[in-house]
Amino acid sequence: MNKDWIRGGVGSRAGRLTAAAAMIVALVVAVVGASSASGASTTAKAASAPLKVAFLYENATNDLGWDTAMYEGQQGVEAKYGSKISVTDKVVPDGPEDVTAVKSLVAEGYRLIFLTAFNQQLYVNPEKFPGVHIVQAEYVGILDKKMPSNTSTYFTVDADGFYLAGMAAAAVSKTGQVGIICGEPISDNLAESNGFALGAQAVNPAIKVRFTCTNNWDSVSIAQNAARGLINAGAGAIAFLTTGAGPGQVAAQKGIPWIGYQTQQKAVGAKDYLAGVLWNLKPLFLKDTEQALSGTWKSHTDYVSMTEGTTSFDESGALWKEVPAKVKAEIAAKQKLFESGKATPFAGPLYAQSGKLVSKIGYSLDSSQVTDMNFLVKGVIGTIPKG
């Protein structure tokens, strides 16, 4: 894997040099590639060459966040399909370079391309390039029905995982307050923040839940500053929805219990690690690879959580022992209900922050109300920033 020529960044001096060198290399490759392309495509089928699968990352694959979770999925795919596939991976920063990267992967013959949640919707014209399958995490264009027929997406909606985390956080907070950092105020993050708040309130109805939004997914510094803001305001346990483990380090710096997210992050602040909401994207990637290999691949949109088995609740924290036995039992019971799909975090009566009743007793929000969520629940201190 050679990340460096992509990661250099055109702004830096070194970047400019490498960019220039890369352009020359790309030109040479393009010329050589074009002259051999026609021959390659005719022989490909006869020899039943392995399916070329690519994984495109936005951050380093050891970021302990989204990219690491995705990379674990990649390793699962490689382990299962072995020589039936040929896999490459690249790290491309968000921005114009990601379009170029997808184009060149397609030109190099990659037919199944997994993308992390890049800000822009990346797609390949299905008519021009038949047989190319794109799987982009959280392809927001699906909401406007603008997703091309050769593109699939999945959304991780961890309201259930964060409900359990909220229960544990409220149980160990010594200040009667907990806090959560949201990345951008999209429906997923609001649902997860609300899940966290409802779980905390289920354990301690008087708990104060602080919510802050950074308007940024990737900056560790910004997320860490937000964590400091929450802890300063009195949050006695924190969770975060931004990528990477930065806020966990700040919590450990201040001796405050914290909830990990996406991947096992406890190493960055083990003594104060309470619990984690962990992803397992492997089943999703295996399904796509299987279908691409057998020629049955069709565009699909998945909303996944504990019910689908792609999220698990990690109780291996050093502080888990501080959770009272009664709360542990309640968490275990809820977890079972979530995993079997018999309950959702959004059971009525449910009130919005404004006091408005959004779900009556005996009802729950339906899935579209969760995927379109645009409010905070009652008792949350914080405001949703305007887009």
Place this chain on the structure above:
Amino acid sequence: MNHGLAIQLIATGIFYGTPMAIAALGELLAERSGVLNLGVEGMMLMGAVVAFWVSRDVSGPNGLVLIIAVLAGAAAAAAISLIHAFMTITLRANQVVSGLALTIFAGATGLSSYVGDLANLGGNPGRHIMNAINVFGLKNVPILGPIIFNQPALVYISWMIAFAIYWYVNKTRQGLHLRAVGENPEAADAMGVSVVRYRYAHVLMGGALAGVGGSFYTLVISSEWTDGITSGAGWIALALVILAFWRPAGVLAGAYLFGVVSALGANLSARGVQLPPEVFSALPYVLTIVVLAIVSSGWGRGRFGAPAALGVPYARDGG
């Protein structure tokens, strides 16, 4: 009560102000010797990237790794400042031009970025972060607990540095020599003080402290490396030296004012007050402009001036 906004803003203001304070204390030393070094931002970035690199790749107990990382950051930045010292003291080049060149060379799009790419530091989680110390177990004491008794070690070290510099400049023979070199190098030379040696030593000290300030960003405030992570703190440090009229206590006070402004956004947001983040990001720079406008007005200039020989190369023959 210790979670009240005012107390937390002061506590966090000290925290965020510390890297600017340390860098400004270094610049104060260089300027007191008569050498203006506009390369603070570049030196801070070198300190930040090298410290982060060391903290990621050196294994050992947290405290030890952090000490090595801070020292490595200081050494890297001092090495960069040596270029400035050579250019301006030995070759007697224009200090403004050399300093600016230093920031461009080492800055966000230069060497620090290159080192970050070379060691593949971007997007990597840091493995060590400096924890707050619960001094004498007093962190929960009302008001003073969070402000004074629960900060990371570098904050306390910055206080010692500020006091040491005050003592050195005002109470020691070497400090007297330093002031003479900065105010009237001919007289100092006539007294038998080596202007060249003093200037080299203080420019290097300034570089080392800028590196320590930079390392605060990647070891204490955050635990990541991104290009230009100091985001202008070096320029603020330069303004601070002027704002403080070249006095260490003033540097600390000014830095904490900037720190409070930097802390405002996240602290208000956690209390339910959401304002556009751009406003908060811009505030420290707006404050810099306001402060510089005030101190360079007739009122400010009349009071405490810069070292008289600041910015003027020294040559024994007058050339």
